[in-house]
Amino acid sequence: MANWDQTVDVVVVGSGGGGMTAAIVAAQAGLDTLIVEKTEAYGGSTALSGGGMWIPNNYLLKRDGVDDSIAKARLYMANTVGDRTPQSLQDAYLENAPKMVEYLASNTSSMRFQRSIGYADYYPERPGGMAEGRALEAVPFDGSKLGDDLSKLNTGGMEIPFGLAFTISEFNKLGMIIPTWKGKWTAFKVGARTILNLFTGVKLLTIGGALIGRLRYALKEENIPLWLNTPLKELVIEDGKVVGVVVERNGQPIRIQASKGVVLAAGGFAHNQQMRDEFQKAPIKHEWSSANKGNTGDAIQLGMAAGAKIDLMEDAWWGPTSMMPGMGPMFHVGERSYPGSIMVNGAGKRFTNEAASYVDVGHAMYENDTEAVSHIPATFIMDQRYRNKYIFGTMFPGQPIPQNYYDTGYIKKADTLEELAVKCGLPPQALVETVKQFNEYARTGVDEDFGRGNSAYDRYYGDPTVKPNPCLAPINKPPYYAVQMIPGDLGTKGGLVIDEYARVIQGDGTPFEGLYAAGNNSASVMGNTYPGPGSTIGPSMTFGYIAAKHIAEGNIRSIGALPVPDKGLTSRQQLTIGGAVLATLAALMFWRSRD
Incomplete structure (x- = not known):
């Protein structure tokens, strides 16, 4: 034609x-x-x-x-x-x-x-x-x-x-900004790099x-x-x-x-x-x-x-997702491994290893979802200790929760688990029993139901300061919070x-x-x-x-000499530059305060 x-x-x-x-x-x-x-x-x-x-x-x-x-x-x-x-x-x-x-x-x-x-x-x-x-x-x-x-x-x-x-390699360390010095150091490096980019005009991707x-x-x-x-x-x-x-x-x-x-x-x-x-x-x-x-x-x-x-x-490439007000789908990865949290179905019971591969958790939501017991949405539960120590979505540790998150029902908060269950439409006694059992697993370090924290993958996002299992900690510090999770995806x-x-x-x-x-x-x-x-x-x-x-x-170029890996700035260089930038900012703020 x-x-x-x-x-x-x-x-x-x-x-x-x-x-x-x-x-x-x-x-x-x-x-x-x-x-x-x-x-x-x-x-x-x-x-x-x-x-x-x-x-x-x-x-x-x-x-x-x-x-x-x-x-x-x-x-x-x-x-x-x-x-x-x-x-x-x-x-x-x-x-x-x-x-x-x-x-x-x-x-x-x-x-x-x-x-x-x-x-x-x-x-x-x-x-x-x-x-x-x-x-x-x-x-x-x-x-x-x-x-x-x-x-x-x-x-x-x-x-x-x-x-x-930040890079992939830095992401999980940033999640540990409160519990670990490695998290704090990574946050400093990322912050120094970001400030340096702003000063130099670099648009770092x-x-x-x-x-x-x-x-x-x-x-x-x-x-x-x-x-x-x-x-x-x-x-x-x-x-x-x-x-x-x-x-x-x-x-x-x-x-x-x-x-x-x-x-x-x-x-x-x-x-x-x-x-x-x-x-x-x-x-x-x-x-x-x-x-x-x-x-x-x-x-x-x-x-x-x-x-x-x-x-x-x-x-699809499923994964637990929440619909954050003003942002749309938030795909949750590390949050599910952080200790002091669980995900429950409509009966108030856990149904999977929350820290497993996001595709596996998404499959578990669909495979277990029935008219008798809903798993879509599931409910993610965390306590105040979790909120004080870990990132959730775009919220930094300890950051006050925006009022519109409460107003829209995105996050529910209560002083007791029973009250939280009522707000979420869950059986109060079932949720209390689930948390009680989970807290016992946290004490022993062994999740006898789903093996959370057994795999090196689970522990990659866990908190290394929590012993004996970096993915398990008791949920016992009120107030308590709940967020609905649906099986979102990264694509089909x-x-x-x-x-x-x-x-x-x-x-x-x-x-x-x-x-x-x-x-x-x-x-x-x-x-x-x-x-x-x-x-x-x-x-x-x-x-x-x-x-x-x-x-x-088959007539493509041959594979030639591989480049020497570009490692970027060393930690010492980042520290020096970051310190200099922060010192400059402090000096500017001091001089402005004199005006």
Whole structure:
């Protein structure tokens, strides 16, 4: 079919981690590549995330002498993912994930990674698991290098409080700002870094923003065009082959020929209520999702209409979430491990290990939810000791709770557990008995019901000053607080089925020619579970890399010399600079007070 408005070799749909990686690898293979992005901002859900990548056997693990291997990771996936996804797909991931990060690190000036040391696999005690963790993250990046493109980075309409520039590795330590000196020191470093950025004009990006910022810089270096506000409208198929796309730009349809292939990396269907109602268990609301608002399943629907096979549509990257007034969904991670808290169902009883992987807790909410006993919403209970010591959502330890949190019913407060139960619609005596039993477990250090604190993953966010179990402390210091929890998510898991080359599979089991998918556009290689931190972004970028490599028929750049890790400022340098900045601020305040 003629009448193309534009011709390129590769069209990539979506500008998250998977799409950008595919575009960079394809362009460096000499292929004319274009990225189209539906929304007004680039970065997708990756930009809104913690930015972690689960990369077994990566080069930084090898550099540090950590014992890992593809065989060890394969054993771990066999004991977590199992046979829910094809072995060929799992092997493709395990073999290519370390190559992907090495490729980016050695073939771009911007892609620099560091280990999230100690961030354990989510099931580290299973065969092949690692308590030390396999996660990588991007080194913090100066966003001012992006020029005007920095303002187009997806933030989801939210900014990190006070502009704090923290990494994944620092996040759990910040949660211990009150109990531990390590937490206080980390807070000082983060504060000094943040103040320094304000004084120097550096726009430091961290976590997901750093990863996308670095990828965006690599796109600019390769002169890869990125069209924003350009939704995909149609896949053009001729004789069973995907040969191009129709997009909408400036209100007009544009037909783009993709002579080598189309890569769908446009995210899942988290914000398509109709699809969620069709494929997922009730109750479900798209407003509960923390995913990018543009994730409405457009590319998945077009693939389905073309005859693509789908899988895992019933599942998502679940996690306990509260709906904070004025902010929307707040995905809770560390709060569930902090001692002095529990989560109960409508009968006032615990039903899971609160500190487990967020996906597991989300599954437990749905699997146990019945008409007889509601688990959606569940109720998170904490006491004043917890509030004095730990972060909850955006509230710092000891911070007065905003009045509108009470007015809207987001938080309920009472001087006794019985009174709190009444306010929450829970059986008072049942809640009292549940807390009494939990307090006994806290005394012995053994959660005999659900094993909270047994795993290294649970303890990663626990309080090391609490003995004998860092995840267990009695709930006995009034007043008491309660917050409703619903199963929110980081995105949906289901999508188009792909093979080991990231090719989209048709209903008859054969691959489409010219059509590839990655990220939440595809059915996850991780099946119904979540092996470790970054099990969404790691596969997204890896299968983007695999897709580009297959499109280029293997003729991509070789992996070159790896860069010396950028460790940034040393602790002593940060202390010196931070102290100097704070001293300068104090001097300015003193002189102003004299006026």
